[in-house]
Amino acid sequence: MAWKDNEGNASKPQREDLILLRQRGYVTHLIEVLDYKSEREKWQSYFNIYRIVEVLWIIDxxxxxxxxxADKVFGYPVKYQGGDVMFLDTMPTFGQHWQNQGGSMAFQERVRTMLDLSAKSDNG
Known part of the structure; x- marks a missing residue:
């Protein structure tokens, strides 16, 4: 997965962290970070920082x-923008909505159900 020239943001996720990508109003990918740190490509380009990831789910x-x-997956109107990695537990809107509904564990189960990941995770 490539990032714009923002090594600090690319370095935020830790190995084995899961990332939900949101594009055009949809959750489009669920990926797992496989490496320990970001790397910079030797050539100069706009997206020259990368992480090695595995795609666990992708939208049709x-x-x-x-x-x-995205609004259905998150359970409330989602306004996040900008392409930066954000940690759900530190986002005020996420906390306000999910604090009385079981927090991030309940959200993870919701994602598993809504994106039909339970069958996939049981098999591998």
């Missing part, structure tokens, strides 16, 4: 499901 771009809409 030809027929996106309503259940993958």
């Amino acid at each position: 771009w030809t027929n996106p499901s309503d259940s993958a809409k």
